Amino acid sequence: MTTDNKKTGGGLKNDPIILPDNARSSLSTAALKQAVLDHLKYSLGRLPEVASEQCYYKALALTVRDRLQHLWSHSVQTYLAGDQFEKVACYFSAEYLMGPQLGTSLVNLGIEQEIRQAVTELGKNLDDLIALEEEPGLGNGGLGRLAACYLDSLATLERPAIGYGIRYEFGIFDQEIHDGWQVEITDKWLRWGNPWEIAKPDTAYYVNFGGHSEMYQDHQGYTRMRWIPHHVVKGVAYDTPVPGYRVNTCNTLRLWSAEACESFDFQAFNTGDYYQAVNDKVHSETLTKVLYPNDEPEAGKKLRLAQQYFFVSCSLQDMLHLLELAGQPLEDFPKRFAAQLNDTHPSIAIAELMRLLVDERDLAWDSAWSITLRTFGYTNHTLLPEALETWSLSLFGELLPRHLEIIYEINTHFLDEVRRRYPGDNQRLARLSLIDEGDNKRVRMAHLACVGSHAINGVAELHTELLKSRLLKDFYQLWPDRFSNKTNGVTPRRFMALANPKLSDLITRSIGDGWLTQTDELKKLEPLAEDAAFRQEWRAVKQGNKEKLAAYIRKQTGIELDPTWLFDIQVKRIHEYKRQHLNVLHIITLYCRLKRNPGLTIPPRAFIFGGKAAPGYFLAKRIIKLINAVAEVVNNDPDVNKFLRVAFVPNFNVQNGQLIYPAADLSEQISTAGKEASGTGNMKFTLNGALTIGTLDGANVEIRDEVGAENFFLFGLTEEDVVRVQSEGYRPAAYIATNPELPEVINLIATGHFSHGDPEIFRTLVDKMCRYDPFLVLADYAYYVACHDKVATVWEDQEQWTRMSILNTARAGKFSSDRAIREYCTEIWNVRQVTVKLPVNEPGFLT
Numbered sequence: 001m002t003t004d005n006k007k008t009g010g011g012l013k014n015d016p017i018i019l020p021d022n023a024r025s026s027l028s029t030a031a032l033k034q035a036v037l038d039h040l041k042y043s044l045g046r047l048p049e050v051a052s053e054q055c056y057y058k059a060l061a062l063t064v065r066d067r068l069q070h071l072w073s074h075s076v077q078t079y080l081a082g083d084q085f086e087k088v089a090c091y092f093s094a095e096y097l098m099g100p101q102l103g104t105s106l107v108n109l110g111i112e113q114e115i116r117q118a119v120t121e122l123g124k125n126l127d128d129l130i131a132l133e134e135e136p137g138l139g140n141g142g143l144g145r146l147a148a149c150y151l152d153s154l155a156t157l158e159r160p161a162i163g164y165g166i167r168y169e170f171g172i173f174d175q176e177i178h179d180g181w182q183v184e185i186t187d188k189w190l191r192w193g194n195p196w197e198i199a200k201p202d203t204a205y206y207v208n209f210g211g212h213s214e215m216y217q218d219h220q221g222y223t224r225m226r227w228i229p230h231h232v233v234k235g236v237a238y239d240t241p242v243p244g245y246r247v248n249t250c251n252t253l254r255l256w257s258a259e260a261c262e263s264f265d266f267q268a269f270n271t272g273d274y275y276q277a278v279n280d281k282v283h284s285e286t287l288t289k290v291l292y293p294n295d296e297p298e299a300g301k302k303l304r305l306a307q308q309y310f311f312v313s314c315s316l317q318d319m320l321h322l323l324e325l326a327g328q329p330l331e332d333f334p335k336r337f338a339a340q341l342n343d344t345h346p347s348i349a350i351a352e353l354m355r356l357l358v359d360e361r362d363l364a365w366d367s368a369w370s371i372t373l374r375t376f377g378y379t380n381h382t383l384l385p386e387a388l389e390t391w392s393l394s395l396f397g398e399l400l401p402r403h404l405e406i407i408y409e410i411n412t413h414f415l416d417e418v419r420r421r422y423p424g425d426n427q428r429l430a431r432l433s434l435i436d437e438g439d440n441k442r443v444r445m446a447h448l449a450c451v452g453s454h455a456i457n458g459v460a461e462l463h464t465e466l467l468k469s470r471l472l473k474d475f476y477q478l479w480p481d482r483f484s485n486k487t488n489g490v491t492p493r494r495f496m497a498l499a500n501p502k503l504s505d506l507i508t509r510s511i512g513d514g515w516l517t518q519t520d521e522l523k524k525l526e527p528l529a530e531d532a533a534f535r536q537e538w539r540a541v542k543q544g545n546k547e548k549l550a551a552y553i554r555k556q557t558g559i560e561l562d563p564t565w566l567f568d569i570q571v572k573r574i575h576e577y578k579r580q581h582l583n584v585l586h587i588i589t590l591y592c593r594l595k596r597n598p599g600l601t602i603p604p605r606a607f608i609f610g611g612k613a614a615p616g617y618f619l620a621k622r623i624i625k626l627i628n629a630v631a632e633v634v635n636n637d638p639d640v641n642k643f644l645r646v647a648f649v650p651n652f653n654v655q656n657g658q659l660i661y662p663a664a665d666l667s668e669q670i671s672t673a674g675k676e677a678s679g680t681g682n683m684k685f686t687l688n689g690a691l692t693i694g695t696l697d698g699a700n701v702e703i704r705d706e707v708g709a710e711n712f713f714l715f716g717l718t719e720e721d722v723v724r725v726q727s728e729g730y731r732p733a734a735y736i737a738t739n740p741e742l743p744e745v746i747n748l749i750a751t752g753h754f755s756h757g758d759p760e761i762f763r764t765l766v767d768k769m770c771r772y773d774p775f776l777v778l779a780d781y782a783y784y785v786a787c788h789d790k791v792a793t794v795w796e797d798q799e800q801w802t803r804m805s806i807l808n809t810a811r812a813g814k815f816s817s818d819r820a821i822r823e824y825c826t827e828i829w830n831v832r833q834v835t836v837k838l839p840v841n842e843p844g845f846l847t
Contacts (some may be wrong), residue, residue: 022111023035024066024567025100027109027114028114029118029121030118030824031062032114032221033121033122033209034306034561035063035066036056036060036063036119036576037122039058039059039060039063040056040059043059044061045057046059048122050322053124053700054129056119056122056124056129057130057132058192060129061101061196064102064109065196065241067109068241069198069241071241071248071836072250072251072252074248075248075249075250075251075836076423077752078835078836079834080326084346085322085328086160086832086834087336087337087829087830088161088333088336089154089161089162089317089340089342089824089829090159090162090164090337090338090339090340091163091164091318092142092165092312092315092340092346092349093147093164093343094136094143094165094166094307094308095139095140095144095165095345096136096147096148096253096255097137097138097139097141097144097145097147097148097654098151098240098253099148099494099654099655100133100135100655101133101633102198103130103633104152107498108156108245108246109243109246110246117185131517134191134192134194135653135654135655136189137173137189137653138165138166138167138255139291139571140291140292142572142678143342145654146342146488146817147163148654149489149490149494149817150817150821150824151163151242151487152244152245152491152493152494152820153491153816153818154242154251155243155245155249155250155251156241156244156245156249156491156517156818157244157818157833158247158833158835159832159834160253160809161254161831162251162253163242163253164255164256164311164314164318164361165253165255165256165311165314166255166291167197167238167256167258168287168290168291169188169190169285169289169290170186170187170189170290171187171189172187172292172293172340172612173185173186173615173648174187176650176651177557177628180624180632180634181621181624181625181628182612182613182624182625183682184615189749197238197239197240198238199236199237199238199407199411200236200237200461201236201650202258204234204236204312204331205231205234205314205317206233206234207307207309208227208232209231209332209399209400210229210230210231210399211228211401212227212401213226213228213402213405214226220372224358225359225405226449227401233257233258233260233261233284233310233638234258234259234284235256235257235311235313235314236256236258236259237309237318238254238256239252239253239254239822245516245517247835247836248835248836248837249834252629256314258284258286258310259284260281260284261284262495268270269620281744284337285300288307288310294403294640296393296810300837301391301392302395302398302399305348305391305395305396305399305400308399309348309399309403316349316352316353317356319337319339330371334371334374334443337375338375338377338828338829338830338831340828340829341376341377341378341379341382342379342381343382344380344388344389344445345379345389347448347452348403349376349795350372350452350514351399351400351452352756353371353372353375354369355402355406357372357401358406360692364770365409372452373453373454374454376452376453376454377453377455377456377457377824377828377829378456378474379458379459380446380449380457380458380459380463380677381459381677381678382677383466383467383676384577384675387811388444388471389446390436390443390444391443392440392441408435410434410448410452412503412620414451415429416433418432421478422564427473431474431675432474433447433744434448444551444608446612450475453482455482455827455828456475456482456483457484457485457828458483458486458746459485459487459488459678460485460487460488460701461485461487461560461678461701461702463485463677463703464484464485464700465495466485466719467483468480481725484827484828486824486828487678487702487814487818488680488683488699488815488817489680489814489815489816489819490683490816491818492515492516492683492816492818493516494658495661496516496688499514499657499658499688500541500662500688502541503538503542503688503689503809504516504566504661506537506541507522507809510525510534511525511692512526517818519812519814519816520813520814522810522811524810525806525807525810526807526810526811529803529806529807532799534806535799535806538802538805538806539798539802540691542689542805543563545659546563546663546665549608549659552649552656552792553608553649556650557649559631559635559645559646560586561608561647562606562645564604565603565606565630566791566792567606567608567664568607568665568666568668569610569663569666569668569685569690570608570609570612570668571609571610571657571660571681572611572652572679572681573613574613574621575613576620576623576774577671577675578671578676579670579775580609580623581623581769581777582670582781582784583609584626584630585745585777586781586785586788587634587644588754589741590602590605590643591633591640591644592741592748593741594639594643601624601643603792603795604642605644605792606645606647607644607646608647608649608660609627609647609648610648610649610650612651619764619765624648625761626765629754630646631646631647631648634646657684661684661685661690664685664688664790665690665691665795665801665805666694667681667685667686667691667694669692669695669698670693670695670715671697671775672695672697672722672758672776673697673718673722673779674697674722675697675775676697677762679698680699682698682699683812686707687812687815691801691808692707692712692713693715693788694712694714695717695780696714696719699815702815706811706812706814706815707812708807710804711807712745713788713791714779715780715786715787716784717776717779725776730773730776732770732771732773733770733841735782737783739782741785746766746769746770749766750766
């Protein structure tokens with residue numbers, strides 16, 4: 001990389017960003033080395049000679065963060081330049097799985113070699129320091145990772161953006177496996193501090209809870225409402241810079257942390273009530289203590305709703321404050337901000353913006369509603385009706401009394417519109433109402449999101465069609481123009497350039513480096529699938545990745561895997577509809593075949609699983625136990641372990657995902673058709689050259705369309721088939737009775753063969769599968785096993801397998817998050833590209 005200090009960066013894509021030789025911004029090896037030493041001494045108070053590895057990591061992170069802040073300050077100045085600031089995309093998400101920041105920041109800045117040299121000169125190993133970074137578990141799965149990919153793409157595409165969310169003190173639990181069972185361990189991601197964030201206590205807003213509302217007359221004689229809260233907390237901003245790839249744009253992830261308005265009550269302390277003296281602090285800070293509290297008890301439900309309201313209130317107040325700082329009128333709010341609701345969790349924002357405009361800024365209802373409607377877009381992420389959040393009126397009214405009144409008012413106006421469109425259709429009114437008027441009246445948050453958003457989108461073509469024809473059919477009939485599809489995507493910077501550097505180097509040597517921001521260029525790889533030398537290089541890269549993963553699994557679990565075997569991988573949240581247990585049934589089928597026929601030879605295969613089950617999800621945790629129980633038997637049986645091995649990777653997250661995706665030969669995407677909204681793991685595997693075995697569900701449909709049916713292992717019922725089978729009266733027992741292998745497989749589980757003779761451990765799982773089987777595992781079993789037999793046949797022809805692998809990567813360009821963000825910016829948000837230019841001889845001091 002060139003580090004000529006006289007040059008300044010225009011930030012051209014794929015060129016190194018050249019910053020002036022300043023202690024805070026220079027990218028020269030010497031300056032970076034000195035910056036690490038300075039941070040050790042001045043920021044951390046440590047001497048280099050005795051500083052721990054953790055201190056060196058933090059000093060290095062702060063050094064890189066300085067460079068990001070240099071870009072961030074110029075980005076903000078550019079957005080605010082002129083008479084009117086640029087329109088900003090504001091992404092509202094209750095989850096962000098950002099992953100470790102050091103590695104991806106080095107990739108985006110293009111300074112890995114300079115940093116590596118600087119760290120080496122300090123006597124340290126860069127890879128060892130990168131491995132020390134705690135991963136913030138601020139999400140549960142695909143929703144949070146998608147949000148992180150979108151922030152990366154927004155910055156790379158030079159679009160002004162802020163990601164808004166919650167700074168959970170404890171993220172999703174760390175998963176350990178004890179005797180085959182999932183054990184949840186507290187995720188103390190902040191134990192060593194977080195060098196990437198900057199606390200901004202002066203950016204803070206007050207958020208009300210409880211109490212009541214009252215009418216009053218304003219100074220002009222108008223009747224208005226005000227909220228008299230029972231409790232008030234303060235939301236404090238913590239900002240993390242989000243850099244784009246080889247551009248000067250650096251956007252913001254702003255997470256809110258709850259604090260007490262007054263953390264210590266001297267009066268209570270002086271009267272001897274020591275607990276009361278700090279009670280408000282404890283009560284307030286509980287709000288952002290943990291990601292997704294157990295919402296089975298009423299207190300858990302209340303806390304979850306409070307979390308959602310807390311972060312959207314802080315965020316909207318922040319956006320209004322920025323508007324006021326810029327001297328822009330309220331009427332211009334939708335011209336300056338586009339707010340996207342990432343699923344139903346933030347949908348209370350619609351009622352909150354109405355409150356802020358009507359109650360606190362005295363706008364007329366119709367004017368406020370026009371602003372609100374033009375501001376919000378809503379992304380739906382589920383096809384499961386039970387996943388659409390609803391809240392009981394009693395709980396909602398107790399916590400947010402003013403918002404319940406506002407929702408009733410929104411509902412009144414909305415139902416009047418429905419009556420005009422569909423006079424006399426009372427059933428339609430009941431279906432569309434924001435309030436479920438059943439025995440237990442509830443607020444329907446997805447309905448609020450639909451009514452209060454000018455755009456509604458699904459996240460895969462099939463998903464969007466099912467929203468329009470089923471889940472949100474009435475809303476689609478009412479407002480067809482609001483609906484569109486925005487198929488999910490993933491960032492190739494993290495999941496290829498960072499996770500799979502050798503494959504990325506091979507691709508770049510072959511077709512140039514433009515593919516990292518223009519993934520359609522991957523199509524240039526197609527002719528190389530017929531090049532024997534290129535196929536050999538491709539296989540060598542895959543083999544190296546498999547060796548790395550095998551070493552990691554051996555270290556984590558003690559299980560030995562042969563990297564020359566087929567690596568068959570299913571990593572994702574554990575849920576019945578994702579059907580990890582179907583995968584297990586196939587493994588047991590192979591086990592039975594090998595036991596029945598000792599002379600049988602099959603292509604050796606390693607089955608690798610990973611994923612977390614929700615702590616209260618009984619059956620999902622049983623599935624994890626089943627996987628590990630089968631692994632214990634298979635891996636220790638000399639009759640079969642030369643052909644089959646099974647491993648469960650504990651604590652699946654972004655960091656170990658970067659090892660897993662590049663090492664996969666076969667990607668398991670086997671959810672019941674019509675249940676998965678999109679998926680993003682399927683895209684990460686495909687981009688890294690894994691072949692997919694899957695159903696026509698979620699984005700699998702589009703992946704198959706793109707890579708070609710001949711390069712995709714398809715099996716199972718279609719979504720239409722699923723509906724038909726269930727409507728005809730699905731009987732799982734009939735599928736067991738008519739299949740020659742399935743009875744033996746089920747019987748081995750039921751009789752305790754994999755649980756040391758204890759038939760009770762898996763009884764509930766077996767009973768549900770055999771009696772009800774809501775996700776049609778047994779109906780798809782025969783198709784699945786037969787499809788796997790085809791996989792085995794193709795695997796034995798390594799040249800053909802490699803051709804298919806290359807073509808999967810070559811044709812997967814559509815599934816970049818850059819493509820998705822371009823669509824959002826153009827079709828929903830109207831957020832334009834803004835190039836950030838660095839001035840000549842910029843001193844680099846932040847103001």
